[in-house]
Amino acid sequence: MHDQEPAAGPAERRLSTRETAELLGVKPETVYAYVSRGQLSSRREPGGRGSTFAAEEVEALARRTRREAGVASGSGGELSVRTAITLIDKDRYYFRGVDATDLAARHSYEEVAEWLWTGKLRRGATLTAPKASVAVARRAVDALPEHTGPTDRLRVAAIAAAAADPLRFDLSEEAVLGTARALVPTLVNALPPVLRGHRDQGPLAHRLWARLSGRPADEASLRALDTALGLLADHDLAASTLAVRVAASARAHAYAAVSAGLGVIEGPLHGAASGLAHRLLLETLDRGSAGPVIAEELRDGRRIPGLGHRLYLGEDPRARALFGLLEEMPQAAPALAAARDIVTTVARHTPLHANVDLALAVLTVSCGMPATAGETIFAVARTAGWIAHALEEYGERPLRMRPSGHYVGQRPPQPLPQ
Known part of the structure; x- marks a missing residue:
């Protein structure tokens, strides 16, 4: 009525x-x-x-x-969410108005994370994992089968850390910031180390290196890894970030929101893409040329990983920044040459530029890391951005991320099935 x-x-x-x-x-x-x-x-x-x-x-x-x-349909029919965290514009991207590639080049991952979370630069910022949380997370991760992938390990570590935190349901800004500063290093410390004699101290990139490579790290390699983490900390409303915001809109706690992001990032079109590029690089190095490798990929109907990005007309700025650092690493020269060969070979038919997945693959190949290392780096790095988006979403109207379905099934009333 x-x-x-x-x-x-x-x-x-x-x-x-x-x-x-x-x-x-x-x-x-x-x-x-x-x-x-x-x-x-x-x-x-x-x-x-x-x-x-x-x-x-x-x-x-x-x-x-x-x-x-603050949620509307964009001109292309896509979801548009109001945010003050990341802007992508004209083949560049910005964290809270600051050029993200410059920020990652000049500041540690920890400092970039603090900038995303608070809009303030905390020089010398460190992230410390509570011993109790790490102990619980490690036990949970150690109980997984040996073949378990990195994202599964991180997801289990996040759930275990949540179970150990009775204050996880406090969604005040101060409490969530405390969770952020503890969760990121807990995820890293919960992963099994492969470098013997390593101690869990110092910058996050140092601790992560020990989980990815059995080789001792030199300064240039650590700098490349730390910068890669900063470059990947956020990238607007990627699929995993949208999942995080949906969870936060329903007022899920920060651990659960991060778990939602980890559940999405594992796909081959998102966080796992660098692993495909890693294998492509290894095969190119093994065969000495990208030509036959690319031909087989195309013959089998597979897209070439590490090339093109829907948000950039030119080269992915994250790839450009990371390639610049890799050029300073002598051990990266063969993988860099293979990457250039891949780009040049594909460019004869399709003008695609390198994206960050290919640059990340050059880093992991040249540092003796497994194919899954890029996925681990991506997931750990993006946790900072996810928590920044969760914090922002907690300040919005609850359950605003609730689109209406466009029903295309049979119109009711239909007879009951027999």
């Missing part, structure tokens, strides 16, 4: 259902849903064929919806 209004004054402007729907950017059916929820009032004019709505009331609802929701 529609709410009724007193008769309108002579100056009141009325809108039809179609006009109201256009102003609100919704379907006509949604207009009546607003009426049923008491957000709009309607009236049937004497002799009229449909309901009308007060223009002033409709305009106020439109302003309120835009201001409060």
Whole structure:
């Protein structure tokens, strides 16, 4: 039943259902849903064929919806979420307005993470893992089968750390920042080390290196790894980040939000893409040329990993920054040459530029890391961005990330199945 209004004054402007729907950017059916929820009032004019709505009331609802929701459909029909964390524009990207490649080149991953979380630069920032959380997470990770992948290990570590934290449901900014500063190093320390004699001290990149390579690290390699972590800390609304924001919108705690991101990042089109590029590089190095390797990939109907990015017309700025550091590492020269051969070979037919997955593959190949190392680096790095987005989402209206389904099935009523 529609709410009724007193008769309108002579100056009141009325809108039809179609006009109201256009102003609100919704379907006509949604207009009546607003009426049923008491957000709009309607009236049937004497002799009229449909309901009308007060223009002033409709305009106020439109302003309120835009201001409060912060979620809208973009011009391409894609979800658009209000955020102040990362901007991607004209083949560059920025963290809170600062060029992200410059930030990652000049500051440690820990400092980049603090910038994403707080908008403040904490020089010399460190991330310390609570011993109790690490102990619980390590026991859980050690219980997994030996062939378990890195993302599964990180996901189990996050769940174990959550179970050990009775204050995880406190979503205040201070509490979530405390969780962030403890969770990231806990994830790293929970992974089994492969470098003998390593002690879990110092910058996060040093601790992560010991989980990825059995070789002692030189300064240039550690700098490349640390910069890679900073470059990958966030990248706007990637699929895993959207999952994190959906979880945070439902007021899941930070550990659960990170677990949601880890559940998405494992796909071959996201965090695992660098592993495919790693294998492509190894095969190119083994055969001495990219030509036959690329030919086989295309013959088998597979896309070439490490090339192209839907958000950049030119070269991925993250790849460009990482390649620059890799050129300073003598041991990376063969893998760099193979990567250039891949890009040049594919460019004869399709003008695709290198993306960060290929640069990350050069790093992992040249440092004696396994193919899964890029996925580990990606996941650990992106945890900083996920928590930044969770923090931002906790400040928004709860459950705003609730799109409506477009039902295309059989119209009811249908007979009960026999």
